[in-house]
Amino acid sequence: MSNAPTPMMVQYLALKAEAPDCLLFYRMGDFFELFFEDAKAASAVLDIALTARGEHDGARVPMCGVPVHAADAYLARLIKAGHRVAIAEQVESPAQAKTRGGSKALVARAIVRVVTAGTLTEDVLLDAKKANWLVALFEKDEETGLAAADVSTGVFELCTLTPAEVETAVARYGPSEVLRAPPRAAVRAAPAPAFAAAQVVERDMATFDAARGEARLKALHGVATLDGFGAFSSAELAAAAGLLAYLDHAGKGKLPFLGPPVRRVESAHMAIDAATRESLELTQAVGGGRRGSLLDCIDRTVTGAGARLLAADLSAPLTSREEIDLRLDLVAYWADDAAAREGLRATLRSLPDVARALARLSAGRGGPRDLGALRDGLARAWHLRETLAGATDAPKLLERLLPPLGGHGALIDKLTRALVAEPPVDADDGGYIAAGYDAALDDLRDAGGVGRRELAALEARYKAATGIAALKIRHNGVLGYHIEVPARAADPLMALGSGFTHRQTLAGVVRFAAPELHDVALKITQAGTHALAAEAAHLEELTALALASAAAISATAAALARLDVASANAQGAVEHDWRRPAIVDRRCFDVRGGRHPVVEAAAAQGGSRFVANDCALDEDDRLWLVTGPNMGGKSTFLRQNALIAVLAQAGCFVPAEEATLGLVDRLFSRVGASDNLARGRSTFMVEMVETAAILAQATERSFVILDEVGRGTSTYDGLAIAWAVIEAVHEVNRCRCLFATHYHELTRLAETLPALSLHHVRAREYKGELVLLHELARGAADRSYGIAVARLAGLPPTVLQRAKAVLAKLEAGRAATGGLAAGLDDLPLFSALIAEPVQDPLRTALDAIQPDRLSPREALDALYALKAIER
Numbered sequence: 001m002s003n004a005p006t007p008m009m010v011q012y013l014a015l016k017a018e019a020p021d022c023l024l025f026y027r028m029g030d031f032f033e034l035f036f037e038d039a040k041a042a043s044a045v046l047d048i049a050l051t052a053r054g055e056h057d058g059a060r061v062p063m064c065g066v067p068v069h070a071a072d073a074y075l076a077r078l079i080k081a082g083h084r085v086a087i088a089e090q091v092e093s094p095a096q097a098k099t100r101g102g103s104k105a106l107v108a109r110a111i112v113r114v115v116t117a118g119t120l121t122e123d124v125l126l127d128a129k130k131a132n133w134l135v136a137l138f139e140k141d142e143e144t145g146l147a148a149a150d151v152s153t154g155v156f157e158l159c160t161l162t163p164a165e166v167e168t169a170v171a172r173y174g175p176s177e178v179l180r181a182p183p184r185a186a187v188r189a190a191p192a193p194a195f196a197a198a199q200v201v202e203r204d205m206a207t208f209d210a211a212r213g214e215a216r217l218k219a220l221h222g223v224a225t226l227d228g229f230g231a232f233s234s235a236e237l238a239a240a241a242g243l244l245a246y247l248d249h250a251g252k253g254k255l256p257f258l259g260p261p262v263r264r265v266e267s268a269h270m271a272i273d274a275a276t277r278e279s280l281e282l283t284q285a286v287g288g289g290r291r292g293s294l295l296d297c298i299d300r301t302v303t304g305a306g307a308r309l310l311a312a313d314l315s316a317p318l319t320s321r322e323e324i325d326l327r328l329d330l331v332a333y334w335a336d337d338a339a340a341r342e343g344l345r346a347t348l349r350s351l352p353d354v355a356r357a358l359a360r361l362s363a364g365r366g367g368p369r370d371l372g373a374l375r376d377g378l379a380r381a382w383h384l385r386e387t388l389a390g391a392t393d394a395p396k397l398l399e400r401l402l403p404p405l406g407g408h409g410a411l412i413d414k415l416t417r418a419l420v421a422e423p424p425v426d427a428d429d430g431g432y433i434a435a436g437y438d439a440a441l442d443d444l445r446d447a448g449g450v451g452r453r454e455l456a457a458l459e460a461r462y463k464a465a466t467g468i469a470a471l472k473i474r475h476n477g478v479l480g481y482h483i484e485v486p487a488r489a490a491d492p493l494m495a496l497g498s499g500f501t502h503r504q505t506l507a508g509v510v511r512f513a514a515p516e517l518h519d520v521a522l523k524i525t526q527a528g529t530h531a532l533a534a535e536a537a538h539l540e541e542l543t544a545l546a547l548a549s550a551a552a553i554s555a556t557a558a559a560l561a562r563l564d565v566a567s568a569n570a571q572g573a574v575e576h577d578w579r580r581p582a583i584v585d586r587r588c589f590d591v592r593g594g595r596h597p598v599v600e601a602a603a604a605q606g607g608s609r610f611v612a613n614d615c616a617l618d619e620d621d622r623l624w625l626v627t628g629p630n631m632g633g634k635s636t637f638l639r640q641n642a643l644i645a646v647l648a649q650a651g652c653f654v655p656a657e658e659a660t661l662g663l664v665d666r667l668f669s670r671v672g673a674s675d676n677l678a679r680g681r682s683t684f685m686v687e688m689v690e691t692a693a694i695l696a697q698a699t700e701r702s703f704v705i706l707d708e709v710g711r712g713t714s715t716y717d718g719l720a721i722a723w724a725v726i727e728a729v730h731e732v733n734r735c736r737c738l739f740a741t742h743y744h745e746l747t748r749l750a751e752t753l754p755a756l757s758l759h760h761v762r763a764r765e766y767k768g769e770l771v772l773l774h775e776l777a778r779g780a781a782d783r784s785y786g787i788a789v790a791r792l793a794g795l796p797p798t799v800l801q802r803a804k805a806v807l808a809k810l811e812a813g814r815a816a817t818g819g820l821a822a823g824l825d826d827l828p829l830f831s832a833l834i835a836e837p838v839q840d841p842l843r844t845a846l847d848a849i850q851p852d853r854l855s856p857r858e859a860l861d862a863l864y865a866l867k868a869i870e871r
């Protein structure tokens with residue numbers, strides 16, 4: 001007895017070796033089977049039975065399987081759970097295998113595709129309202145090339161970053177997969193950033209080859225030079241090469257549609273790091289979903305493409321006043337004209353997802369319905385252009401959007417003639433090419449139709465001849481067309497010379513063949529097969545025709561998405577009485593009657609009213625220290641202003657009566673103490689890491705909100721850190737900043753920092769009850785109301801009484817000693833520290849050395865001298 005693996009196992013293991021980091025879906029008939037560890041992992045995720053089959057190396061082989069027809073749903077769950085899946089299909093029929101290698105030959109199989117989170121195009125695997133980014137990073141010491149593609153729509157972007165910008169840029173995309181070469185030991189000892197929610201895939205360094213990237217892009221777009229698209233750095237081209245190589249790997253050489261590369265300049269967008277995005281809940285709420293996010297709250301788009309573009313806008317607010325004003329002009333245009341807006345939105349509502357249909361067709365996974373989507377989408381775009389072109393005072397952006405809306409006349413015409421009104425998703429059963437498009441196809445269908453009529457006639461004849469009223473002509477995959485009669489009536493047909501040949505006996509019925517039936521059936525199946533082949537040929541030709549203008553179609557889809565976003569934002573602005581912000585170059589931030597859109601919506605649902613508040617930062621009053629009771633609305637005030645900055649620069653109207661906003665280059669938010677144990681850091685550590693990032697990166701043009709910095713540690717440490725951070729923000733960063741705190745002592749900073757002012761959220765005690773007014777006023781809060789809030793929260797009366805007694809003691813102590821901040825009066829000014837940089841003897845000695853003037857001996861001596869300098 002040998003333990004040699006079976007031929008099938010040999011084949012399986014060879015395929016598995018080609019995709020060691022994937023689960024292997026191994027096609028066997030109507031199932032994809034998984035074996036060994038793959039089976040264990042998949043059965044756990046999918047909650048399906050784990051069985052065993054045969055033996056390998058003396059042990060049973062764990063196995064589980066999913067039916068091919070339902071594979072997409074299972075794939076979706078596996079991908080979501082963080083797996084990649086390699087699909088091994090049968091690439092020849094059993095008949096072909098027999099001809100090739102005799103009756104025992106194994107059907108040849110090959111991996112036809114690797115399904116990964118970042119390379120999906122199927123509707124069922126994608127969220128219609130969310131872009132699906134794949135990002136590749138080529139990291140060198142000084143600069144990083146980033147390539148980003150959404151292969152579900154063909155958008156492809158490149159940019160060059162400094163190492164410090166990488167995390168923020170990746171956070172802007174929020175990719176599902178990040179590709180990178182394994183870090184070289186020599187590059188940086190710093191831990192690689194974790195890129196929230198993305199799967200990080202390590203790829204061979206050799207795939208990041210700039211020359212190859214350039215050659216691929218040229219070939220892809222049929223150009224001799226990339227200059228027409230922009231000037232790309234070698235790091236960008238290397239990243240592009242890495243990304244394209246991965247797409248080749250995933251599609252097994254079949255590249256999805258990619259538009260021409262667009263060069264992104266980092267400074268063209270407001271920089272928002274991952275922590276800030278998370279805390280402001282721009283596109284995702286804290287829980288992870290879209291619900292409760294700013295995006296969810298403001299989204300009035302009516303198409304998937306519009307929803308994706310709005311998410312992209314909010315993720316990457318602009319920093320160019322002209323660009324922002326272009327978008328705002330368009331929103332204003334439709335905000336002012338309800339009839340035009342509603343007409344436009346009604347047309348948009350019925351649009352299919354052109355970009356995604358195009359991407360599927362391009363990836364070779366498209367079907368008749370996708371061609372139908374192009375036909376309908378392009379036709380409606382054409383119609384929209386006709387409608388919109390008439391306007392007299394059209395804003396500039398609208399004029400820019402009109403040309404790409406039209407121009408597909410020949411394609412629309414051809415698709416309209418070729419396709420039925422509602423083409424099916426799959427081509428397998430045919431029936432999608434319209435009658436009258438191809439005379440030969442019509443003939444084949446006629447032949448099939450004639451055949452089917454003959455069948456009916458034959459059935460009637462058989463019934464009459466046999467006298468069996470229940471006789472039926474049926475069809476199935478195994479027997480083809482056959483005659484079926486109830487078992488009890490079958491005897492006469494079984495008789496020799498009856499003209500019927502017995503084929504099968506089942507519990508209640510017996511099935512027969514007959515010569516005439518055979519002839520008619522042959523006619524029908526042959527006509528059917530030929531008709532299917534003719535339709536498939538048309539599908540191929542029409543797909544090729546559409547793909548020939550892929551770039552133009554993609555531009556049409558982008559224009560439609562922009563129309564949707566602008567008219568949707570106008571709709572939202574009208575519904576909620578939002579106003580157009582004035583964007584200026586001064587470093588001001590002047591919001592009258594500002595509101596927090598998400599909290600306001602929640603308040604409205606609960607039947608209460610949101611209290612609007614002003615925020616008026618300016619060059620000489622740029623740091624507001626906000627105090628006041630818990631639950632008073634400090635965090636809400638801070639966040640609403642950060643959100644207003646994002647909305648305005650994304651080109652949306654804002655929740656305020658009036659807003660004049662100076663451009664913000666970077667936005668930082670350090671709000672609340674959220675635990676980040678998953679990343680192995682304590683609450684306080686996270687708070688300090690984020691604060692450090694702000695102090696290192698905020699510029700004079702930045703906008704920073706800091707909420708209770710220092711809260712996560714002991715009172716003295718916390719106060720001291722908060723104190724020093726405020727001084728640094730005021731003196732060094734000089735950015736616009738809102739700082740909320742419970743440390744009343746910090747209000748003393750107003751005496752030394754001229755551009756800092758004090759504010760508080762108002763509260764009142766009325767008949768022993770605390771009333772929170774949620775209203776911002778000048779000056780510091782008079783007291784903290786902590787115990788009153790605790791009472792609101794339902795702390796037991798005994799505990800409250802005790803707390804009051806302790807507080808009275810503490811306050812008496814404070815009065816006697818001068819309190820927590822006693823002794824700070826003679827603290828030297830922070831600005832004095834900045835003026836006198838700390839002397840570093842090592843740096844001084846190093847600066848004194850002039851390497852070119854040293855002999856080797858002197859150089860060695862200098863090195864010893866440096867080593868000897870004490871820290």
Ligand SMILES: Nc1ncnc2c1ncn2[C@@H]1O[C@H](COP(=O)(O)OP(=O)(O)OP(=O)(O)O)[C@@H](O)[C@H]1O
Pocket residue numbers: 599603609610611612613628629630631632633634635636637761774775
């Ligand atoms: N302007 C407002 N109008 C109406 N309700 C508000 C307003 N601001 C805040 N609120 C309500 O008060 C609640 C508490 O607000 P918020 O968290 O901003 O208070 P806070 O002062 O930061 O509290 P803490 O100091 O405990 O963190 C909010 O969840 C909201 O329901």
